[in-house]
Amino acid sequence: MRNHSIFSKYSKEFSRTGSLVHDELKPSTSDGLGTLQGELQKISFQNAENGWTVARLRTSDKDPFVTVVGHFGKLRPGEFVEVHGEWTENKKFGKQFKAVHINVIYPKSVAGILRYLKSGVIKGIGDKTAERIVQHFGQETLDVLDNDPDSLMLIPKVGKKKKIEIIKAWNERKKFRDTEIFLSTQGISPAFIARIIRAYGTEAASKVQDDPYCLARDIPGIGFITADSVAQALGLPEDSPLRVKAALSYQIQVAEENGHCYQTRDQLAESLSALLKIARVRLDELLEDALGELLEQDLIVFDEAPGLGEVYYRKECFDAESMVSQQVLRLLAAPMPEEAEGRIERWLKSYSEASGQPFTPEQLSAVKTAATSRVFILTGGPGVGKTTTANAIIRLLIKMGRSVALAAPTGRAAQRLSEVAAVGAKTIHRLLEWSAAEHTFLRDEINPLDSQVIIVDEASMLDIHLAGTIGFHEL
Incomplete structure (x- = not known):
């Protein structure tokens, strides 16, 4: 599905005004927010993931630079922008203008146009070439580049190869600007616009028009609800x-x-x-x-x-659930080292006397079963003695010469387990050595844990995928 009329409407308006913003789309100040216009002098910081940017804006030749923060998208120093937002006071960095909307605009004066082209925003245009272009077209320079770029061929002392390079670079930059405007008109925030353009490039507008739900599939942070609102704005039928x-x-x-x-x-x-x-x-x-x-x-x-x-x-x-079931079957089928029942009984009696905590028949049965089973689940309501039982299981396994690793889904649960157990506990992600850079666990079937026994507290909080990563390890 593609709605060409929406996109072409704005493209015509850009050409007519030389600006990237249709008048109807410019933010008003009736919401209590203010507007700044000026030239981006410096990008002090930009998050490559979400486009969050700290920049310096020159609003006039006389006024000092203004610090502007917000999700800028694909902007570079030398661009002229209109920023809609509000003044804030940062405890560390002082007064800043926090942007809600940022629109690229064209400089109006000949001096501004010359400075814009000299900034390096457009590949192939250096200082001398910028001077020749502006000298030839004057205040109409940017309008010519937008609507009749072939007219560059009329400029003397600029080679044909250079002119073709400039036309290509200008059109590429214009595609990005038009794409940003198209996406913003669909109610997509600047942070997500940056991600969308990074994923799709200049094809973003056509991809979104063809299938708005690609946003939910491909762009982290955008779900069905946001993609569906874009689809409805584009006129997709409700029963599509x-x-x-x-x-x-x-x-x-x-x-x-x-x-x-x-x-x-x-x-x-x-x-x-x-x-x-x-x-x-x-x-x-x-x-x-x-x-x-x-x-x-x-x-x-x-x-x-x-x-x-x-x-x-x-x-x-489905794959994760199948894997977990196969892992459980594998563990149950593996032989269990024999352990003399009398030795376990004597240890439990000694431990109970030393700790002053007598075991109920159910607790004794649970500890014995855990010590002699490949897979064991301990469950029960509040106050029935799960912690006491788990502590006894841990200590018995260590006494039997088994190496034990303790884990829990959350940091709080791991800390609580550490306080009552014989050994320290870790979160599951820390135990399995999660790598944010590689987006995977470093401990896996190729590089398993050294522990012979893994005990997971609050196991009901595990999802099927995390349960599968634990099951890789030979116990």
């Missing part, structure tokens, strides 16, 4: 197959985040009908096709669950 397919993926993902590995067909139909505001009869027709497409693309997996019928997983979740 694109919309239903994207919503279906979203609903399965939401269910997974809420602890459900799969959804039944009825659950999906009910939640989609409520989300998309589509009548159930019509939705059932669309759902059949959407499921078929996602299955064909290997993005979801179909299975049969006893008593539930058809269920659908995200492919990654």
Whole structure:
């Protein structure tokens, strides 16, 4: 789906005014915010991930520089901008203008145009070339570059190869500017505009118009709800197959985040009908096709669950669940070192007497089972003695000569476990050595933990993916 009329409307307006902002889109100051216009002198800092920028803006030749902060997108020193925002006071850096909207504008004076072209914003235009271009076209220079760049061929003392290079660079830069404006008119924030352009380049506008839901699939931080609002602004029908397919993926993902590995067909139909505001009869027709497409693309997996019928997983979740079940079966099938029952009994009696904590029959059974099992789950309500039992299990395993690693899903849970256990505990991510740079655990099936036993507290907080990473390790 592509709405050419929306994009061409703004492109014509840019050409007419020489500005990158349609008058209707310029922010008003009725919301209590102010507006600054000037030339970007320096980019002091810019976050490559989200476009957060600290820059210096010269608002006039007489006034001092202004520090402007915000999500700038693809801007460079030498650009002329209109910044809509408010003054703030930073405790460390002092007075700053915090931008809500930033629009690139063209300088109006000949001197400003010359300074703009000399800034290096446009590849191929140096000082002498900038002077010759401005001398030839004067105040119409930027309008000529926008609408009739071939006129550069009329400028004397500038070679044909150089002129072609300038035209190409100007058109490339113009594509980025037009793309930023198109995305901003769809209500996308500057932080996400920077990510979108980084992902798609100058093809961003056409990709978003063809399939707005690519934003939810490809851009971190943008979900179905934001992508759907863009789709609706572009005029996508409410019962578009694109919309239903994207919503279906979203609903399965939401269910997974809420602890459900799969959804039944009825659950999906009910939640989609409520989300998309589509009548159930019509939705059932669309759902059949959407499921078929996602299955064909290997993005979801179909299975049969006893008593539930058809269920659908995200492919990654199905693979993770399958892996966990295979790991549990592997552990259960592996031989367990024999341990004399009498030795365990004597240790438990000695430990109970030394600690002054007598065991209940249930606790004794739990400790014995844990010490002689490959896989063991300890569960119970508050106050039933889980902590006492877990502590005894840990100490018994160490007494048996086993190396034990303790872990928990959160830092708080790990600290609490450390306080009551015989050895220190770590978060699961720290235990498995999570690498933010490589976005993976350094401890895996190739580089397993040295510990013979891994004990995880608050295991009910694990999702299926994290549970799978623990199961890689031979116990």
